[in-house]
Amino acid sequence: MLAVDGLTCGYGRVLAVRDLSFEARPGEALAILGPNGAGKSSTLMAVAGQVAVSAGTIRFDGEDVTTLSPMARCARGIALAPEGRRLFRDLTVRENLIVGGYVRPARDTHAAMERVLDLFPRLKERLDNLAGSLSGGEQQMTAIGRAMMAAPRLLLIDEVSLGLMPKNVDICYEALDALRRAGLTIVLVEQSLERVLAMADRVIVLESGRLAWAGTAAEARGNPEVVRAYMGGAAV
Amino acid sequence: MIGAYEITLVAVVSINLMLALGLNLITGFCGQVSLGHAAFFGTGAYAAALAAGGLSLPVVLVLAGLVACALGLLVGVASLRVREDFLAITTMGVGFVFLGFVRKQGWLGAEMGLTDIPDHGLGDIGFVGLCLALVAAMAALSWHIKRSWMGFGFAAVADDERTARTLGINAAAYKLAAFVIGTFLAGVAGAVYAYFTRFIIPSAFGFTVSISILTMVIVGGVGSIWGVVAACVVLTLLPEFSRVINDYKLLLYGALIVLTMRFAPGGLAGLVRSLVARRSTGGAP
Helix, strand or coil, rough: EEEEEEEEEEEEEEEEEEEEEECCCCEEEEEEECEEEEEEEEHHHHHHHHCCCEEEEEEECCCCCCCCCHHHHHHHCCECCCCCCCCCCCEEEHHHHHHHHCCCHHHHHHHHHHHHHCHHHHHHCCCEHHHHHCCHHHHHHHHHHHHHHCCCEEEEEEECCCCCCCCHHHHHHHHHHHHHHHCEEEEEECCHHHHHHHHHHHHHHCCCCCEHHHHHHHCCCCCHHHHHCCCCCCCC | CCCCHHHHHHHHHHHHHHHHHHHHHHHHHHHCCCCCHHHHHHHHHHHHHHHCCCHHHHHHEEEHHHHHHHHHHHHHHCCCCCCCHHHHHHHHHHHHHHHHHHHCCHHHHHHCCCCCCCCCCCHHHHHHHHHHHHHHHHHHHHHHHHHHHHHHHHHHHHHHHHHHHHCCCCHHHHHHHHHHHHHHHHHHHHHHHHHHHHEEEEECCCCHHHHHHHHHHHHHHCCHHHHHHHHHHHHHHHHHHCCCHHHHHHHHHHHHHHHHHHHCCCCHHHHHHHHHHHCCCCCCC
């Protein structure tokens, strides 16, 4: 499904990710862990096309998408729910969702929105509220819903639980779990180790932009090497 | 009966409204700051002045809009390579290039402009009706666009172009569409101006016109249709009723831009929204 090989990317002369290789298989949830500055978000953004790749390749369903625009990747089935949600504040929840479905035919919009509202029933009562007026949890639900409007086959999601109340984190993870069970491939970046290991099938841990550990979520649980890398090399 | 003065007021307010609604599409809806709107206004006026002798009024109006939006498309394509404040400078440059060009063209009357533009043939009341109908149509078009898929796309590009691209939105196409529609409206406004004054000179399309229209959009609230309409009517009529304001019009406009940006970035529309929100929450912070 997603095969990243020798990825090196960054911002100008500053490299955030170096020679990173990993893959996400169809229908699995892959978690990218690591301390702040490890290159997790940069990796997701490189896959989505928001960060220029200086070396390596990104293949999606066998096609090399390394040089494709974010728009072209979205059309091929790669969707991103970015860090900080980045909703369009002056649009309502409904309008944000509609915009999320622009890569699909207009006739599919209604059905896609119904699926999103089934996933997050709480958004039904917020449809006509401006996105800027939502709580953090509702914003995250809208951001995931907006990404799902494009009917992606690969969902990239950055910092699911950041700044959210535990109840809202539960709602978001239940939705992601339902999507994964329905066959969606998910690559997520997360700070909460416990949450992500409960949901993910496989885990990769980054340290200073390089791959530090890779394995299944079961292998990662209680693994001191993973915990050490996750904490940024600090003693546990 | 309405007199010549009232007809002049309606025409001037209407022309400014058409320009402000067009600029609101570009700057307000799609977030592209343009400081050269007068160039598109002037392009429409010159096109209309040249075509009015041989074509009917409706054809001239459409033609003027098309010629202006052809220039808008050109500037829009160039604008795809520049961002935000650089776009403002680029469009300002377009305004100066336009003035420099027409001032040196004999076939455009050079500094003396074009005179003896044919009468519109509608009579005074008919012309007032045309002005009001065009403003109503442009306001309705703006409202329709804002509530449509295109308006949502404009808002997404204006708010966060990078995220919009990640969602598969063709930001370049939306920016071009905003430029083309907004400059078409400016071109039509130019044609109405040419028919109204029946002579045009380059200085009527100078930088101060662009700034005046931008002031109306900013004070009204970028992106708000009713806010821009209200600000445009008030700011156009104020100098008519006060000689002092007329003498210091540019000073007033400049001060209004500074005050709006500092204390009420949402403009008139933003202030009203805040008041309504405060009332609905019972004054709670």
